Amino acid sequence: MSGPADRLNRVWINPRAGYERSVRRMMARPREAARLRTPRAGLIMREHTDDRWFKTEQRATLGRSLAERLARTAGILSRATGAGSGTNVPGRILERLSPQYVADRAATLQDGVVVVSGTNGKTTTASMIRDILGRQGYTVVSNQSGGNLGAGIASALLAAPSSASIGVFEVDEAALPHMIPMLRPKVLVLTNVFRDQLDRFGEPERVVELLREAESLLPPGARVVANVDDSAMWEAVADADPIGFGVVLPANNFRPSPKAGPGPTSQATAASEPETCPACAGQLTVLRRAVANLGSFECDRCGWDSAWPDYRAVVRASGGLSGTIFELRGILVTLPVGGIHNVYDAAAAVAAADVLGIPPVRSIAALEYFEPRFGRAEVLEVDGRPVWLALIKNPAGAGMVIEEVASDPTIRVAVISVSDRPADGRDISWIWDTDFEWLVARGIALIPSGRRAADVAVRLKYAGAASMPALADPVAAVRAAQACDPGGAMVAVLATYTAMLDVRSALARGRVARVVDHPVAFTEPAQ
């Protein structure tokens, strides 16, 4: 094999070539590097970081600044060749060349580090904390657009300005025990644990165990901020004297889900995790339910009960997709994004900021300007019409998004895009525990999409939905949705992680603008 890709290969992975020489040679051929837009080049870029030559003793002799320079150059090359967005490549190289990089660099952040983990809400909670800190004048380093594994965090630290004084990182649950000793956070925020990517984790209990392990590795003086309403997760970290947050809905806000067959007993939906006492596995009585298995419980057998949250958000009004009004610490908050999950994230962010010395009233003022990012209730525009994009990945989170969409009277059509790549979870059984029935009952037309569009079509058929053609391609699905609601206000797209990336990258190619002024209209909960 020869040609440009092969030459790049030799420049990069020849074990005998010195690192500096590699960099010099690579930099001397920028035009050649830029021409390499083949997928093959991308493959090499990804593969070479795993190559054995990084594990030689030469690594130990590399200075931090040299490692940084090499990693930066690799990021530029990755972007230039189209092999990637350049967010992870520098970090992967740093992890190999300078394993202490993250720990060294994080230690220079004099105002500390906040780490956010858990199944749902990591990105939004971290974004909210970053916004709050930013509005207080901090220069914040954060992995907002990159990966939430070690490489993404290393890349973020590398790209950070030297004035950065505080870090906010979302960290994957499996990477957490490894990352905590490096990041030495002042605050660890734990959002929730739902069944998610079970092909990777095996069981949700394994994730709870990972979070507990992470908590035990925290430096002295660090505080845990955790969701009181997630009884299994809360109990796992209870020894750390966590600061709790929770959400209360108005009593009349329970919209019973149209039953799609057998309803589990009590008010739990199929999306809920099994509810047993975290202390004795006995039957729990629901005192108050917010959503899925989140709420306040009491054990019939051993008397265990949910703790009282220090930060308790009481929902007052919902405006569908456009916002929620809730009360927290006596302050009425107008959050410009809808959905109960975002209220949880906001309560967590306010609690975390309080630990850092920012009073809730200031945090709340910042949250009232919050703009969702990266497929978390983003509004994009296609052919001049708004498209609301939300991530779904497990029954609990998807249920919250569905409730939000179903409660917005302007939505008449939605795209359900499900893919099954490793980042999505390869087992898509969870779509059968997800209450698409709510959307069907509202008369919303549903268009199946994604790599598993055919399975979505079957799921919707059994939910009683009118048959719509399955369109694997996300943009074709969005266009079909717009076509079937010509005068409609907005199309909702519910997509799994890689399906969401597909939608975003396709829409970005079409030079799609962000819609900034989506009107906020609030309605009181139905009596």
Add this chain to the structure above:
Amino acid sequence: MSSVSRDLVLVHLYPDLLRTYGDRGNVLALQRRAEWRGFSVDVVGVTRGDRLPSHCDLILIGGGTDRIQEAVASDLLRRRAELEEATLAGAILLGVCGGYQLLGRSYVANEGRMEGLGFLDLETTVEPGRIIGRVVARADLWGRSFELVGFENHGGRTRLGRECQPLARVGRGRGNNGRDRTEGAVRGPVVGTYLHGPVLPSNPAFSDALLERALAGRTGGDRLVPLDDSLELTAHRVARNLRR
């Protein structure tokens, strides 16, 4: 209750606990496919402390995590006699994943040995390393042969004894134990499988084999009328051809 006047009484055991892997989809597939053919269906959820209905045609036990399986085990074992009676009266019992393991003689984990219902002659032992991945298998059930697609995710290795038959042979995937290429087990009206997906919606032939036998009392054993399964068969084909 009007259960007796229904054509099909479908019992979902522990719908609140054993439901981690889309088990509701299996119930929904059976319910809808009977209703679409004009049969009336009663779906009954039975959990800890509840009694089984006096008559049932099809009983489904889903999957759960090890912790949840332990939580239901004592209740389930107390039901041994009533479940056995139901199957002797003609009911079909389908166990999926964790539910399948509980149909066997025992489940041996690091923490110790847990007794099962013993309806299937098999034993399950937890070994390090979970079996996780896509499955394509060829099933033989009550004289019918059909292809199964699904997803497996289990820490236990199940070995079949002489008194039950494998449900299927895996072409792709690892099946009961990763060694003998068997998947699931059958003994008379008791059927077990490790497959998620959930298994029934994208394998309509499996759903209909179960329904046909469960409805035999109403139909006199006649074949069920075919349905338009084009969506189901497309999903089946997509799952079969997935590369990773």
